[in-house]
Amino acid sequence: MRIPLQLAVIFAICLAGEFLHRIVGVPLPGNIIGMVLLLILLCTKVIKPEQISGVASFFLNHLALFFLPPSIAIMAVGDDILSKWPLLLFLCIAFTLVTIAAGGRVTQFFIRRQEYRENLALRAERLSKRAERNGTIGGEK
Template sequence: MKKGLTILLQIGIIIAFTWIGDYIVSLLHVPIPGSIIGMILLFFGLHLGLIKLNWVQAGATLIISEMMLFFIPAVVGFMEYSWIFGIKGLGVLFIVVSGTALMMIATGVISDRILERKDGEARKWLPRFFI
């Protein structure tokens, strides 16, 4: 029971950052989704030590492990626009495949550099906040 409550509180912290991001977007009329602004704020809060990792780690792990459930509404909504598959299907497919490949390559390169950094072979060009 206690562990479940802890995870709910941690998810609540993450959601609070999302709401703060939404509030900032509504105030400043920034063309970036509020959830992205909130996650950037959470990232910098963690990086600067304002938020401890153990305050959000278990909740974030649960959210990430169940991430596929969060895509179901988007996929169902996408089915409403089935004409996209016929008219612009190849373009959408190209964007999805190339975007996925670029993200996989970038993640591999960055994680490789971080592991090298931990072994003492630092790369000069890697930004400090990735370390």
């Protein structure tokens, strides 16, 4: 897919996210909704990664440029930030800890789920071997 068409696809998804935000009133920014829509479309294979890879690679290669405006804005309000640095430091540490804890809980959930599935498969295998040994199928001789 050519670059302008790839860009149009990404912008259309972003606009769909903005539309959903304004119409439905979801308490998430439109660009976040757009990213979730893009993820859903990629996971369901409605959009293949190759269809947007050119533009996505460009954006990833030039990601640092997208941080310049916010960085300059932070420098412009530096005095305000300096007066509130203890609160900002506390919030940064608190949210880092919350993020680490949430990531750990999600990881534990998926590990337990995987172990549960493996245990189910082992039980089923043992039962089938026991049934074969006893010459039974479904508990009947």
